[in-house]
Amino acid sequence: MSLDSHIPSGPMAMKWSKHKQDSKLINPKNKRKFTVLVVGSGLAGASAAATLSELGYKVKCFCFQDSPRRAHSIAAQGGINAAKNYQNDGDSVHRLFYDTVKGGDFRAREANVHRLSEVSVNIIDQCVAQGVPFAREYGGMLANRSFGGAQVSRTFYARGQTGQQLLLGAYSALNKEIAAGGVQMYPRTEMLDVVTVEGHAKGIITRNLVTGKIEAHAGDAVLLCTGGYGNVFYLSTNAMGCNVTATWRAHKKGAFFANPCYTQIHPTCIPVSGDYQSKLTLMSESLRNDGRVWVPKKKEDCGKAPSQIAEADRDYYLERKYPSFGNLAPRDISSRAAKEACDDGRGVGPGGRGVYLDFAEAISQFGAKTIAERYGNLFEMYERITGESAYKQPMRIYPAVHYTMGGLWVDYNLMSNLPGLHVLGEANFSDHGANRLGASALMQGLADGYFVIPTTIANYLVHQKPGSVTAEHPEFKKALEVCTAQTKGFLNSKGKRSVDSFHRELGLLVWDKCGMARTKEGLTEALKRIPELREEFKTNLLVPGSGDACNPELEKAGRVADFMEFAELLCLDARHREESCGGHFRSEYQYPDGEAKRDDENFCYAAAWEYTGDFGKPTLNKEPLSFEEVHLAVRSYK
Amino acid sequence: MSNLNLHLKVWRQNAGQPGHFQDIEAPEIPDHASFLEMMDIVNERLISKGQEPVAFDHDCREGICGACSMQINGVPHGPEKATTTCQLHMRKFRTGDTIWVEPFRAKAFPVIKDLVVDRGAFDRIQQAGGFVSVRTGAPQDANALPIGKETADAAMDAAECIGCGACVAACKNASAMLFVSAKAGQLNLLPQGQPEKDRRTLGMVRQMDKEGFGNCTNQYECEAACPKEISVRWITKLNRDYAVAAVKETFGNSRKEAGGGD
Numbered sequence: 001m002s003l004d005s006h007i008p009s010g011p012m013a014m015k016w017s018k019h020k021q022d023s024k025l026i027n028p029k030n031k032r033k034f035t036v037l038v039v040g041s042g043l044a045g046a047s048a049a050a051t052l053s054e055l056g057y058k059v060k061c062f063c064f065q066d067s068p069r070r071a072h073s074i075a076a077q078g079g080i081n082a083a084k085n086y087q088n089d090g091d092s093v094h095r096l097f098y099d100t101v102k103g104g105d106f107r108a109r110e111a112n113v114h115r116l117s118e119v120s121v122n123i124i125d126q127c128v129a130q131g132v133p134f135a136r137e138y139g140g141m142l143a144n145r146s147f148g149g150a151q152v153s154r155t156f157y158a159r160g161q162t163g164q165q166l167l168l169g170a171y172s173a174l175n176k177e178i179a180a181g182g183v184q185m186y187p188r189t190e191m192l193d194v195v196t197v198e199g200h201a202k203g204i205i206t207r208n209l210v211t212g213k214i215e216a217h218a219g220d221a222v223l224l225c226t227g228g229y230g231n232v233f234y235l236s237t238n239a240m241g242c243n244v245t246a247t248w249r250a251h252k253k254g255a256f257f258a259n260p261c262y263t264q265i266h267p268t269c270i271p272v273s274g275d276y277q278s279k280l281t282l283m284s285e286s287l288r289n290d291g292r293v294w295v296p297k298k299k300e301d302c303g304k305a306p307s308q309i310a311e312a313d314r315d316y317y318l319e320r321k322y323p324s325f326g327n328l329a330p331r332d333i334s335s336r337a338a339k340e341a342c343d344d345g346r347g348v349g350p351g352g353r354g355v356y357l358d359f360a361e362a363i364s365q366f367g368a369k370t371i372a373e374r375y376g377n378l379f380e381m382y383e384r385i386t387g388e389s390a391y392k393q394p395m396r397i398y399p400a401v402h403y404t405m406g407g408l409w410v411d412y413n414l415m416s417n418l419p420g421l422h423v424l425g426e427a428n429f430s431d432h433g434a435n436r437l438g439a440s441a442l443m444q445g446l447a448d449g450y451f452v453i454p455t456t457i458a459n460y461l462v463h464q465k466p467g468s469v470t471a472e473h474p475e476f477k478k479a480l481e482v483c484t485a486q487t488k489g490f491l492n493s494k495g496k497r498s499v500d501s502f503h504r505e506l507g508l509l510v511w512d513k514c515g516m517a518r519t520k521e522g523l524t525e526a527l528k529r530i531p532e533l534r535e536e537f538k539t540n541l542l543v544p545g546s547g548d549a550c551n552p553e554l555e556k557a558g559r560v561a562d563f564m565e566f567a568e569l570l571c572l573d574a575r576h577r578e579e580s581c582g583g584h585f586r587s588e589y590q591y592p593d594g595e596a597k598r599d600d601e602n603f604c605y606a607a608a609w610e611y612t613g614d615f616g617k618p619t620l621n622k623e624p625l626s627f628e629e630v631h632l633a634v635r636s637y638k
Numbered sequence: 639m640s641n642l643n644l645h646l647k648v649w650r651q652n653a654g655q656p657g658h659f660q661d662i663e664a665p666e667i668p669d670h671a672s673f674l675e676m677m678d679i680v681n682e683r684l685i686s687k688g689q690e691p692v693a694f695d696h697d698c699r700e701g702i703c704g705a706c707s708m709q710i711n712g713v714p715h716g717p718e719k720a721t722t723t724c725q726l727h728m729r730k731f732r733t734g735d736t737i738w739v740e741p742f743r744a745k746a747f748p749v750i751k752d753l754v755v756d757r758g759a760f761d762r763i764q765q766a767g768g769f770v771s772v773r774t775g776a777p778q779d780a781n782a783l784p785i786g787k788e789t790a791d792a793a794m795d796a797a798e799c800i801g802c803g804a805c806v807a808a809c810k811n812a813s814a815m816l817f818v819s820a821k822a823g824q825l826n827l828l829p830q831g832q833p834e835k836d837r838r839t840l841g842m843v844r845q846m847d848k849e850g851f852g853n854c855t856n857q858y859e860c861e862a863a864c865p866k867e868i869s870v871r872w873i874t875k876l877n878r879d880y881a882v883a884a885v886k887e888t889f890g891n892s893r894k895e896a897g898g899g900d
Contacts, residue, residue, distance in 0.1 A: 051774040070705050070801075075703065128777070130769070131770050131830045137787060139784065159798075175761070176769040178765050187761070276678065278699060385727065454774070498686070545690050550750050551693075553691060
């Protein structure tokens, strides 16, 4: 099948303006007749639901959390990029665009990235108008900080809780619309399936997580704003509930899944401390503004207290390898460098999987008070988890799975290949290529929800007869039966192993074979093991309790069942992409100095996988990527 | 790293039915584990014995989403100051300890199952005015409205509230004043929030009363229990804002409704 990305013609800087001009309009009276189903209430979902309701559409919004305010966007710490150039340091829309395309290792779609950079400035205006308390200077102007992969200060922030404040802003807009009657909110409601009617997405099946009731909802369009799939690795910085269910089940209904192998391993997380561990905690990348990363030069020093290691015996490896970006090298590069140091036997802390992030110099330069003002909450969090004070000794950090650049394939309108099914935020694949730069996730979620979809959705809806499909349609009945049967299946399995034990095993396998460094051999092994584990999951699963009440084990069973299937596609995609780019590092493809070696001749495309009914044999569709503005080049941060 | 042997007394309840404490032995708990990871281990053991695990709310496990709750030894989020349950680590307990684990208790937070309660009342209070009525579109440039650092910082202090409900659970009256005052206070303090200040204050306070939360009697247990250390000074501000708004509502406001224009 050929993929039409519907990129507008004309010069890059004019495409979005032109597209806005060319997009269809629906008159206010008719908008009220359309129902839009929004799944997820994070930055993308909440901002889309609120804005579509403001425009007059009827919106139903669903989240599995007990309140839309708890979606995992809330945990983003560092900041949000915008090309405001308030610092007068040479920033511009073009520079943000350039940095993002380059940061994504030339695997993103240029036109989408340019649009993202353009609307970045509107996001800040919008959030300030809502009352988001961004950090400010004494003169009352907004403050900025630097982030990895950029040489300008364009990151806006609210202490170390930027995601929280932006989400609360979007949540307040959502509340305003709930109060006005435009949005009907369904908390503690999990989407189980997309319903398609004559090839169009016309509804969803949900399970009420309090009563267990499985229900059908019909609409004129469906928006999936359901985040990423990082929890396929079990241990990640994602919230416990983050899952691939919505996008995966849409994939099984025909939506193409693009570039699943592009996963981001964040360099600064608290290292694993034991096998009971349920999640990994991120320490914001902003810490790298003032912290210096190092490991001992000599292996025999690893057991010593850091204060006992002389300055001359420390290897500040990021500063050594990347003198111009230093500790602010992009995430993929910093993560891999940490892994190399530990593989070399120079890791620190229990198990030797850790490197130091040292603030001693910044504290002596600026004083502990200034450092506390900048990162106090992060230092406190670190101390609660590890029992150690980063004011007195360096933090120990290690990379962990954080974000997933891959997702459902979408065109310029954010519509998947399934007509009516739109995908926003982390759930789609379009803007970050093979690696996302810091402070860009919040930007993309809000860009999609506040500014893109409100314009582009009309291009689909204008051709639809509102309310033409209702939940009485036989396709809904069929989907209800499938979902009910699956839920019963989990409860009737009566095996011996808990959901978590399966999830942990799958996660370890995927981390081991498809983590920071991948090989054909390792991926082939994983591809053999995953279907076996999936078979065991089917026969040996134990889910206590019943289906008609609150049952967290049952919720997890559904999510892990989908991870078991999805993991195979993840590894297949990683094996097929015989190059290294961004977060996808294949050990076979590297330069002599260990840097990622892209193969633009053969792999300069988005891989959009089509479900065929056989998990091991999906069909590969390619969207060729062309670079008109930012010329393909070897990414260098040296 | 060492292990702890603990005795748990955990509240078990199905919605609409009476609950009870269940005695659960929890031997060999790593002291590096978080409280919720301890609960995971306990649940894993219950499942392997064919029993139903303890249901509890949790999500981000990094102290920011506000999903986790639990009254631990009678204190919301347990004994450590300024810490959510998910960030409480077992090194704060000693081997041999008996730990009582209950849901947040308040009439306005009905129990859904075991330790899971319904905090939907907080959402409804926010819907009653916790916003600035600004459409997505083209507001003025963000720097066109200078806001002093002190004001921005103070607003951020209030905005740090994670909406967990510990303030309610800690209060003998199950009052939600700390939550409501932080939410209203953030916007009431900022210039963006001025046009709707009275309307917001009245709307949120009245919804709070309607939800069945108790009155504030200034004992400040809420501040002591708050994992984000929200100050009770916000309550003072809310009382002041409410008094002004109520007086203006009674005497001051224009009675004329807006017409339809020419």
